[in-house]
Amino acid sequence: MFKKIIEPRISETDGMRHINNTTVPVWLEGSRNELFSIFNPTKEFSKWTLLIVNTNINYRNEIFFGEDVEVRCWIKKIGNSSLVLYEEIWQSGHLCVDAETTYVNVDSTSKKSMRISDEIRIVLEKHKLEEKNSD
Amino acid sequence: MFKKIIEPRISETDGMRHINNTTVPVWLEGSRNELFSIFNPTKEFSKWTLLIVNTNINYRNEIFFGEDVEVRCWIKKIGNSSLVLYEEIWQSGHLCVDAETTYVNVDSTSKKSMRISDEIRIVLEKHKLEEKNSD
Amino acid sequence: MFKKIIEPRISETDGMRHINNTTVPVWLEGSRNELFSIFNPTKEFSKWTLLIVNTNINYRNEIFFGEDVEVRCWIKKIGNSSLVLYEEIWQSGHLCVDAETTYVNVDSTSKKSMRISDEIRIVLEKHKLEEKNSD
Amino acid sequence: MFKKIIEPRISETDGMRHINNTTVPVWLEGSRNELFSIFNPTKEFSKWTLLIVNTNINYRNEIFFGEDVEVRCWIKKIGNSSLVLYEEIWQSGHLCVDAETTYVNVDSTSKKSMRISDEIRIVLEKHKLEEKNSD
Numbered sequence: 001m002f003k004k005i006i007e008p009r010i011s012e013t014d015g016m017r018h019i020n021n022t023t024v025p026v027w028l029e030g031s032r033n034e035l036f037s038i039f040n041p042t043k044e045f046s047k048w049t050l051l052i053v054n055t056n057i058n059y060r061n062e063i064f065f066g067e068d069v070e071v072r073c074w075i076k077k078i079g080n081s082s083l084v085l086y087e088e089i090w091q092s093g094h095l096c097v098d099a100e101t102t103y104v105n106v107d108s109t110s111k112k113s114m115r116i117s118d119e120i121r122i123v124l125e126k127h128k129l130e131e132k133n134s135d
Numbered sequence: 136m137f138k139k140i141i142e143p144r145i146s147e148t149d150g151m152r153h154i155n156n157t158t159v160p161v162w163l164e165g166s167r168n169e170l171f172s173i174f175n176p177t178k179e180f181s182k183w184t185l186l187i188v189n190t191n192i193n194y195r196n197e198i199f200f201g202e203d204v205e206v207r208c209w210i211k212k213i214g215n216s217s218l219v220l221y222e223e224i225w226q227s228g229h230l231c232v233d234a235e236t237t238y239v240n241v242d243s244t245s246k247k248s249m250r251i252s253d254e255i256r257i258v259l260e261k262h263k264l265e266e267k268n269s270d
Numbered sequence: 271m272f273k274k275i276i277e278p279r280i281s282e283t284d285g286m287r288h289i290n291n292t293t294v295p296v297w298l299e300g301s302r303n304e305l306f307s308i309f310n311p312t313k314e315f316s317k318w319t320l321l322i323v324n325t326n327i328n329y330r331n332e333i334f335f336g337e338d339v340e341v342r343c344w345i346k347k348i349g350n351s352s353l354v355l356y357e358e359i360w361q362s363g364h365l366c367v368d369a370e371t372t373y374v375n376v377d378s379t380s381k382k383s384m385r386i387s388d389e390i391r392i393v394l395e396k397h398k399l400e401e402k403n404s405d
Numbered sequence: 406m407f408k409k410i411i412e413p414r415i416s417e418t419d420g421m422r423h424i425n426n427t428t429v430p431v432w433l434e435g436s437r438n439e440l441f442s443i444f445n446p447t448k449e450f451s452k453w454t455l456l457i458v459n460t461n462i463n464y465r466n467e468i469f470f471g472e473d474v475e476v477r478c479w480i481k482k483i484g485n486s487s488l489v490l491y492e493e494i495w496q497s498g499h500l501c502v503d504a505e506t507t508y509v510n511v512d513s514t515s516k517k518s519m520r521i522s523d524e525i526r527i528v529l530e531k532h533k534l535e536e537k538n539s540d
Contacts, residue, residue: 004412011292015180015335017450021187022160022281029157030414043471045150045422052156056191067286067438082334128470139277144300146427148420150470152315154482157416165279178336180287201313285450291457292430299427315420322426326461 001127002073004031008065019063024097025055028087031071034084038123039105049114050083057099067092074129077121080122081105081113086129136262137208139166143200154198159232160190163222166206170220173258174240184249185218185238192234202227209264213256215242216248221264271397272343278335289333294367295325298357301341305355308393309375319384320353320373327369344399348391351375351383356399363384368375406532409436413470424468429502430460433492436476440490443528444510454519455488455508462504472497479534483526486510486518491534495531 006027012018040047063069069091077084081106089097107114116124141162149155175182198204204226212219217233217239224232251259276297284290310317333339339361347354352374359367376386386394419425445452468474474496482489487509496501499520512519521529 007409007435007438009431009438010284010441011290011431011434013285013450014280015285015287016183017180017285017287020281021190022157022164025157025160026414026416029416030412033412033414036415045152045418045470048151052194054193055156056189058189059187065450099138140537142274142300142303144296144303145306145419146296146299146425148315149415149421150418150423152420155416161279161281164281166279168277168279171280180283180335200315286453291460292427295427295430302465315422318421322464324461324463325426326459328459329457375440 001132002031002034004071006030006071008063008067008069008070010065013065017064019065021057021059024057024059024063024099027071027089028055028057028073028097028099028101031073031087032085034062035073035080035127038120047063047108049105049108051106051111052101053082053104054102055099057097057103058104059097061091061094061096063089063096069096073127074132075124075127076100076129078116078124080115083116083124136267137166137169139168139206140164141204141206142200143202143204145200148200152199155201156192156194159192159198159224159234161193162204162206162224163190163192163208163232163234163236166208166222167220170208170262171195173255182243184240186241186246187224187236188217188239189237190234191236192232193231196229196231198224198226198231204231209267210259210262211235211239211264213251213259215250218251218259271402272301272304273299274341276300276339276341278333278337278339279304280335283335284398287334289335291327294327294329294333294369297339297341297359298325298327298343298367298371299371301343301357302355305343305397308390317378319375319378321376321381322353322371323374324372325369326371329366330366331361331364331366333359333361333366339366343397344402345397346370346393346399348386348394350385353386353394406437406537407439409438409476411435411474411476412470413468413474415470418470422469424470425463426464429462429464429468429494429504432474432476432494433460433462433478433502433504433506435485436478436492437490440478440532443525452513454510454513456511456516457506458487458509460504461506462502464502466496466499466501468494468496468501474501478532479537480529480532481505481534483529485520485523488521488529 012023076086085101087099147158211221220236282293346356357369417428481491490506493502
């Protein structure tokens with residue numbers, strides 16, 4: 001599991017006085033930096049290989065300003081070139097969001113899909129969702 | 136169909152030199168103002184009744200800075216208290232994003248789900264997805 | 271004068287139920303696209319020459335969701351390599367924001383400051399602040 | 406001094422491959438939560454008393470994705486109802502941004518300016534800029 005603690009910002013709230021729904025994908029992506037560096041250790045944008053294909057977000061409970069949130073991310077599935085994440089956002093003991101996000105790994109110049117290497121697979125395995133379910 | 140033209144902003148791009156994926160939900164929500172005003176004509180936040188439940192976004196083509204995008208939104212399904220939208224983002228003749236977003240209509244004080252009124256249904260019917268498919 | 275009409279988004283409001291102050295620089299920059307294309311007609315990021323140096327923003331009146339805003343931008347001063355903008359945001363007949371923003375024109379590879387060309391100066395002159403004051 | 410460590414997000418970068426200038430006010434405001442809670446310990450938006458009046462930001466060095474930043478905030482001046490902050494953003498040993506931001510303290514219902522209380526002044530004094538200069 002990848003984990004990140006985030007302190008909500010005033011600018012992330014909206015007129016309904018909770019965190020706006022468009023902040024959620026920002027937090028989810030902002031919590032994938034460790035994952036991104038597995039694919040791109042030097043973090044150079046010209047070498048980026050992960051393209052987002054789909055994100056499916058369930059909003060289960062409102063998130064409020066004033067309490068930290070915890071974003072949790074597991075690897076749900078490693079395909080040939082695709083990667084499916086399962087993610088959760090928790091606040092004050094409540095599951096507020098769960099989401100699934102799919103990336104495809106591409107060659108950074110040709111933009112064609114590219115097999116996820118064995119070296120990367122080994123690291124990703126440590127973050128698999130099964131670990132969560134076997135807890 | 137609800138329609139909105141949006142001019143991409145530099146701040147909405149990212150290091151990969153296209154529009155960042157987290158901008159997409161911002162544009163989709165930003166294109167629902169006409170829809171929101173059907174449910175809440177005075178636009179007062181204290182009277183807001185639509186809570187987002189799910190959004191499922193397919194990223195089909197990169198979106199770039201420098202060309203306007205068009206966001207299109209149809210009513211896919213009107214349930215008792217729920218509302219499903221089907222949305223598309225087009226740029227330069229390409230379908231870049233399609234998405235489905237589900238709201239639930241709630242009583243603004245009790246936050247309990249509340250039937251969508253007949254008056255609102257009549258207006259929503261004019262924006263139904265069937266119209267698109269029958270074009 | 272450069273002018274842009276912007277429709278406020280729910281995600282740009284905050285818990286105080288007006289437009290959050292951090293939205294203002296986003297709108298100001300988002301209204302400079304025409305200016306940017308004078309310096310960089312092809313809009314390629316690798317050829318970008320304008321770097322922001324300072325922005326000084328006065329928040330004079332609250333901005334609300336539900337009414338379009340108009341952003342106005344004038345050229346206040348053209349230095350050797352520097353450019354000072356004067357900008358205003360209006361809503362419902364009220365001046366809500368005025369700002370000054372300074373850019374420096376740089377060589378896109380060396381990042382060293384570079385004289386603003388005569389061709390560009392001629393175009394910028396048409397948007398000078400004096401025109402406003404002589405209205 | 407108030408201090409906050411922030412991990413830059415991909416969505417906060419732009420096509421120039423550094424952190425976009427509009428991210429800076431977001432980080433500055435996001436680092437004022439401790440300050441805000443001095444004025445409003447329950448953090449309820451309906452009791453908010455601080456309204457932003459001005460922000461003046463110097464962009465001194467580019468900020469990059471991949472390295473944490475540190476935001477530092479001092480109280481520069483406590484007026485009758487006004488409050489001036491001096492803020493800095495550091496990354497990898499470089500001062501990237503310095504800024505001054507002015508708030509006015511208002512009655513949360515009448516919105517009229519209201520003297521900053523003695524209790525609050527005592528707490529603010531501990532974060533005065535003089536401490537920095539006497540280091």
